[in-house]
Amino acid sequence: MKVAVKGDTSSFAKEIEQACGQDVLTCYQCRKCTMGCPMAFKMELKVSEMMRAIQLGLREEVLSADTMWWCVSCETCATRCPQGIEIVEVMDVLREKAFKEGYKIPLKTIEAFHKVFLDSVKSYGRLYEMGFAMDLNLKLRDPLKDADLGPVMLSKGKLKLLPDKVKDLKSVKKLFENVKKLEESRA
Numbered sequence: 220m221k222v223a224v225k226g227d228t229s230s231f232a233k234e235i236e237q238a239c240g241q242d243v244l245t246c247y248q249c250r251k252c253t254m255g256c257p258m259a260f261k262m263e264l265k266v267s268e269m270m271r272a273i274q275l276g277l278r279e280e281v282l283s284a285d286t287m288w289w290c291v292s293c294e295t296c297a298t299r300c301p302q303g304i305e306i307v308e309v310m311d312v313l314r315e316k317a318f319k320e321g322y323k324i325p326l327k328t329i330e331a332f333h334k335v336f337l338d339s340v341k342s343y344g345r346l347y348e349m350g351f352a353m354d355l356n357l358k359l360r361d362p363l364k365d366a367d368l369g370p371v372m373l374s375k376g377k378l379k380l381l382p383d384k385v386k387d388l389k390s391v392k393k394l395f396e397n398v399k400k401l402e403e404s405r406a
């Protein structure tokens with residue numbers, strides 16, 4: 220049975236709930252999420268601390284934190300949470316809000332990573348690893364980063380020289396168009 224934090228009516232928590240359906244107010248700070256999070260050692264604000272900050276309505280502190288940018292969406296926290304909170308969904312909402320509202324992304328590689336990844340999916344319907352690595356290196360102005368690994372991975376069949384495209388690329392492009400329209404309608 221879920222237990223709610225009484226007397227806390229943080230509008231920020233409500234805003235998060237409206238965006239992803241996760242009721243952060245039910246978090247009772249057992250810290251199981253933080254104890255299991257493989258990225259906790261990197262986060263200034265740990266997952267459970269972030270949940271509490273949302274409950275308290277500390278919008279600025281949460282959206283400028285590095286927590287959601289270090290999260291690798293491994294789902295460990297959600298699996299351990301006795302309240303059944305899908306914390307990854309909360310992280311997604313926080314990333315989206317922080318990005319849209321112009322908060323500085325504390326890790327410079329993250330924005331480039333997302334952009335290059337989505338460009339690859341848009342072009343081929345899936346990730347073209349070789350192109351992804353080269354584009355990311357160029358974007359980060361480090362063109363030779365890990366270049367020595369390329370030939371080894373190619374020779375072992377871990378990388379392909381040319382991209383594979385999905386059969387129904389039209390549907391993938393349509394998906395991107397729909398997301399764009401949705402974003403424009405929300406703006």
Ligand code: SF4
Pocket residue numbers: 252255256257258259266289290291292293294295296297306307310
């Ligand atoms: S999903 Fe994110 S926050 Fe949750 S345990 Fe994994 S890395 Fe940590």
Ligand code: SF4
Pocket residue numbers: 245246247248249250251252253266267270296299300301302303304306
């Ligand atoms: S595991 Fe769930 S209830 Fe426990 S602190 Fe984390 S979010 Fe809150």
